[in-house]
Amino acid sequence: MNAMTTTATTYYTTMPSPVGELLLVSDGEALSHLYTEHHGRGGVVEDSWRRDPGPFRQVEGQLQAYFGGERRLFDLPMAPRGTxxxxxxxxxxxxxxxxxxxxxxxxxxxxxxxxxxxxxxxxxxxxxxxxxxxxxxxxxxxxxxxxxxxxxxxxxxxxxxxxxxxx
The missing domain is CATH 1.10.10.10 (Winged helix-like DNA-binding domain superfamily/Winged helix DNA-binding domain)
Known part of the structure; x- marks a missing residue:
């Protein structure tokens, strides 16, 4: 019996901000990474990632409101990986x-x-x-x-x- 493997798709997009271009990364369900333009750790798009702004509409809207002084809290699905x-x-x-x-x-x-x-x-x-x-x-x-x-x-x-x- 052969086991089928599926590879999860990683999506990304970029958006302008007052602190420079932001790189947003998601599994399609939750935000997993947000890198600033001059981020010292990571922030490099991998070849296997798919550029698609679709999964980031809510993230972009909340970030724009934050930068506009209209939002103080973020209410987003997030999936940071760590210990x-x-x-x-x-x-x-x-x-x-x-x-x-x-x-x-x-x-x-x-x-x-x-x-x-x-x-x-x-x-x-x-x-x-x-x-x-x-x-x-x-x-x-x-x-x-x-x-x-x-x-x-x-x-x-x-x-x-x-x-x-x-x-």
Missing amino acids: DFQQAVWGALRALRFGERVSYGELSRRLGRPGSGRAVGHANARNPISIVVPCHRVVGSGGALTGYAGGLDCKRWLLDHEARFAG
């Missing part, structure tokens, strides 16, 4: 309020893992759905802007944007 710890960190990021900034140490305390700020930082850096899962809201102790896969200019823009509309 249990990474998933916990990304869940904690989604719980951050629009415009809120926390340190890595504070996020580790909120997770019930005080002293794991470095591990939180590593999980934060591997967030595959930037902006929607707001890793840009995590800053160094004292509020210093620290690393961001999309670049510090992008992080600064996102934080300033949220500060403008958080009131």
Whole structure:
């Protein structure tokens, strides 16, 4: 008996934004990746992916509303892949309020893992759905802007944007 194998299709599209072109990736059901133009990890379209804006209409609409200052929360099906710890960190990021900034140490305390700020930082850096899962809201102790896969200019823009509309 031969087992039939199916290969899941990966879809992608791009969209302009105030922080540069965004690359959106999906399995057709849920957003799996969102890369900024200058993303340091990933952001390369693979040959097997299929360009199709269809699965991204809701994502694009919510991102446009966010960049327009009209949306503070994202309500999208998402499928980020990661370890249990990474998933916990990304869940904690989604719980951050629009415009809120926390340190890595504070996020580790909120997770019930005080002293794991470095591990939180590593999980934060591997967030595959930037902006929607707001890793840009995590800053160094004292509020210093620290690393961001999309670049510090992008992080600064996102934080300033949220500060403008958080009131």
